[in-house]
Amino acid sequence: MNKLMTFIALSLVSSTLSAGEPVWDGNQVVLESEKLAPGVFAYYPNNAREFERKGLPVATSGGFVVGKKGVLMIDTMLNERLHKQVQVLIRNQSDKPILYAVNTSFHGDHSYGNMYLPKETKIIQHVVTKNYIDEHFVKDTEFMIQNFGTGRGIEEIEPVAADILVGEGGRITLDLGGKMVEIIDFGFAQTGGDLFIWEPESRTMWTGNPIITMKPSLPWLLDGHLIETLNSLEIVYNFLPKDAHVVPGHGSVIARSDLKWHIDYLKAVKTEVQNAIDEGLTLEQTVERVALPEFQGYALYEWVHPTLNVPAAYKDLSK
Ligand SMILES: [Zn+2]
Numbered sequence: 132m133n134k135l136m137t138f139i140a141l142s143l144v145s146s147t148l149s150a151g152e153p154v155w156d157g158n159q160v161v162l163e164s165e166k167l168a169p170g171v172f173a174y175y176p177n178n179a180r181e182f183e184r185k186g187l188p189v190a191t192s193g194g195f196v197v198g199k200k201g202v203l204m205i206d207t208m209l210n211e212r213l214h215k216q217v218q219v220l221i222r223n224q225s226d227k228p229i230l231y232a233v234n235t236s237f238h239g240d241h242s243y244g245n246m247y248l249p250k251e252t253k254i255i256q257h258v259v260t261k262n263y264i265d266e267h268f269v270k271d272t273e274f275m276i277q278n279f280g281t282g283r284g285i286e287e288i289e290p291v292a293a294d295i296l297v298g299e300g301g302r303i304t305l306d307l308g309g310k311m312v313e314i315i316d317f318g319f320a321q322t323g324g325d326l327f328i329w330e331p332e333s334r335t336m337w338t339g340n341p342i343i344t345m346k347p348s349l350p351w352l353l354d355g356h357l358i359e360t361l362n363s364l365e366i367v368y369n370f371l372p373k374d375a376h377v378v379p380g381h382g383s384v385i386a387r388s389d390l391k392w393h394i395d396y397l398k399a400v401k402t403e404v405q406n407a408i409d410e411g412l413t414l415e416q417t418v419e420r421v422a423l424p425e426f427q428g429y430a431l432y433e434w435v436h437p438t439l440n441v442p443a444a445y446k447d448l449s450k
Contacts, residue, residue: 154188154431157209157240157283162190164220165384168333170197170310173378174220179344183382186347186429191240194337194378195221196330198307201230204252205328205337205378207244209275210284214244231255231295231305233314235339235380236322237263239275245291253294255303257316259324264290297326317370318363319356327367335376338367344382346392347428349435352443361397368394396426397440404444414445 155176164174175192176182182189191213193206202221208214221229233255234242242264245254256264264271268290276285297303302315313329320327320341328337341350341364352360371377371387378384400421407417418437429435 153279153283155190155279157190157213157279157285160190160213162213162216162220164195164224166224167335167376167384168330170225171330171333171335172196172220172224173335173337173376173384174217175378175383179381179383183344183348186432188430189344189381192344192378192381192383193217193235193241194328194335195224196307196310196312197221197225197227198310199227200306200308201228203305203307203312203328204229204232204248206235206241206339207232207248209240209243209279210288211244211247212284214247217244218247228252230307233326233328234260234293235326235328235337236260236324237271238322238340239271239285239288240279241339241380243272243275243285243288246289248291254291255295255297255314255326256293257301257324257326258296258298259322260326261293261296261324263322263324317366319359320363320367321351321360322354323356325363329370333376334372334374335378336367336371337378338380340380341367342377342379342385342390342393344379345385345389347426347432348382349396349426349429349432350393350440351431351435352440355443355446357397357401357440357444357447361394361401364390364394364397396423399423399426400440400444401448404441405448408445408448414442417441417445 161177162174163177164172166172173194176190179189196203229249229252231253232248237260272285300316305312315327325341368390375387376384403421407420418441421441
């Protein structure tokens, strides 16, 4: 799936939601924070709980962790307006410096706010994220303007070099002062530069985009790799204790059990697409066959399932 096809598909989806408007508007979203444990906060749009249950798109979520020495910000948002909202949410809880900010992926809604961080903040990225931004930044912002609209603050975004890089399969531990946080690469989960953040004391996991939000949202295999993505999500699921809090990429706080929906969906896609390949069906015939009505309900289903996920599975399983 190339970016142009993604754009066309997203435009079709957004035009069916409301003519010509982006799936969510970076000039309108209002973020709120939720305390999960002392010093541990999620943030997400104030319409998340209402929208996610209806399967409607929700803007970006993230969080922050406060230790005695300082704060870790998890994802820096699409534009200055949203980034500054996160800084205010942090300042409402702590006057400690923002020591670190981590980007769960290169996607602009998780990383464009880097340029608005205080000078002292160290930016943490996966090496795949850094390489993507180094090579594709201008094209990426053009793509994001097409999908999220002009005048949403994307025109002014400039890339900022990361200070700390996490390598393939890497895992680093940050000491925020009486608060240890781990940043983990569990494997390819959407972009190949996917970082998960784990605060063990409160048993809180931030996933970024690999988990959009609860049922009926579905994974977006924008860069393919169904088998690796399924494998990585199973590793994440097995890593988590039963009572873990999970902060997804685009919704309010969910439970470990909510990850099952995404894993079961990817397993069903894998099984059904494999059956189609075994019967000698073409990609077009497979897309038509593998409709999976039991996994419908997501507003972006008509884009994400037939145009991204089934083709990704077909490509992977045809190897
Ligand atoms: Zn996102």
